[in-house]
Amino acid sequence: MMSYISVLTLSFLSLIFALDSFGQEAKTVFIDARELTLVGKVRHKGPFYHRLDTVATPNLPKAVKALATHSAGLAITFETTSSKIAAKWCTGSRVPTDNMTGLAVEGMDLYIKRNDRWQYAGVARPKSHECNEVEIVANMAAGNKTCLLFLPTYDETISLQIGVDSGATISPAGNPFKKNIVIYGSSIVQGASASRPGLSYPARLSRETGLNFINLGFSGSAKMEIDVANLISDLSMDALILDCVPNPSPEEVLTRTADFVTTIRKKHPKIPIIAIQSIAREKGNFDTEVATKVLLKNNYFEAEIKKLQKHDPNLYLIYAEGLLGGDQEGTTDGIHPNDLGFDRMLQKIRPMILKILQPYGI
Template sequence: MTDTQWHSLPDTRFQCHGLAVKADRYHRLPESGKDLLPPGVVEQARFPAGVRLRFVTNSPRLWLRCQAYSLAKDHGIDCVVDGVYWRTVILKEGTTDEVMVFQGLPEINRQIELYLPHEQEIDLQAIGLKTEAEISAAEPYIDELPLVFYGSSIVQGAGVHLSCMSYPAIISRHLNRDFVNLGFYGAGRGESEVVKYVANCPASALVLDLGKSYGRQSAEVYLHMLQQLREAQPETPIVAITPIFSSRECFDLRFYERSEMIRDVMRRAAKGFDNLMLVEGEALLGEPDWAGLSVDGLHPNEKGYDDIARRLLQVLKRCLTS
């Protein structure tokens, strides 16, 4: 790697998005106050879902110095170049690696986006570029305020190998808007202390997708969540999504009944709120869509998330322009 200069992170030229808190690694929650949050939320916040580094460079090569603190699970750091997926860097647990992403390209400016893993705890320590390569800020988003997504495994990106293909990430690229991913797998249950954290994130829109992780809770919990968010951000559009279809509903009566109960709870709780749009999850991904769109009958794959993003995109466009 002769003629390569390493740039230690954090570095303001490599803009970090997605509420990342970097100490010895990237987390989605600050250390202070973690003891007040449910253990499941703290556990999932170790994984930097939605965290991106963005920059422009004319370097013909790109290297990453990284360390992984958990298993890869076939996920890694996704590199997107000028809006096109390039490749994924898979990291081995417990080692510090210097990995080549690309080399030998013409020396012209390209916008680089590095999506950190949604299911692996890592530290991205430094970026290696050709010595004296130009580095500048990425194209700014059209709004300083991000889209804030709060929810479960569907928000975090369960079921996909590519972190850049979660539906919040896809929507962000289509709209040229920043986003924050607060998906916490089965821990997305609308607890007051978690909602307080969500409410403190300034947002251009709040997207709530708790899905089936909401469980057998009453409508009061969901109603209280909406009231908390509305009190904290009175003018911010809210999009509330009921659970998408899961093929398990066709074969497991108890699972189907619970899914229908959650949908009914969310519909009832969302009534009477101004500037709130209720979206039926089955309109985003329904029973006719499921053939070939899931690996486990519960979580979509990349194609499934792309379908969700395309359909939800129209809703968000209306919310953001109204």
């Protein structure tokens, strides 16, 4: 049996160790994330955390210009030997909506590479609507880690610093994703209503395929205007996905689809363009007007894409059937997919997208 003196000695040593550990934990140094690697952006011009340089594209619709300042789909990648990772960041003063978590709107989530797979490691949970400082993960094993921190989905990121142990190394990592596959679409592309940034479907596609899916989701505002087509035409991309049927009216789908695709084709004559019909709005389970409108938009979109396909062998169509499953449990509000709905979308479209891209060497 251990002696009383031995117990006291062990308790004293444990106290010293705990105090020492506490002191070590308090020593966190921060580095500006702009010194690390930004991924998810096609053109690195304009404000660092804006998806597009809106100053250089003055003719964009006002709503699109505002949404382009949101950091949806952008991520910081870096390598570090630190046992913990913290963050200080400031966003705009946007307040989360009723169908979005505060974590998705203004927070961040961290993934770390393990066994050649991106694995969830922690979240940066916002406590205010402007500036925050939190510890994302702690007590990690020794060794170098490759990290991927997804930025807020529905707000502008104004500044960001990454915190690590004093004495630990932190350096830019190489872009883990290859090629540029632009996804243009609605709030569903932007990330509503995933519970956190890394669970939006473009972010998941990137992690699960190793391809660079660029998030050009514009909530409520992906209406296939020609000025937006001209913007997309000027981007350097290897493929384009059009998931934009949810936002336009049926008449806009009918009158704008061909011009939108044709405008992009002038500068990208041979890249694969993958068009996706609108998911079924579960509000339409009982609301017949909603169901009829979605069906009409999808029918118009199919008809216009099929006309273009007669002269365009690099244009593809993915149908809406089964995108959310059949049990009506795949959305948050009858419109936007929840995490379950996004997973079901991925199970259908990921193999189809990869099959389409494979002959192009993507």
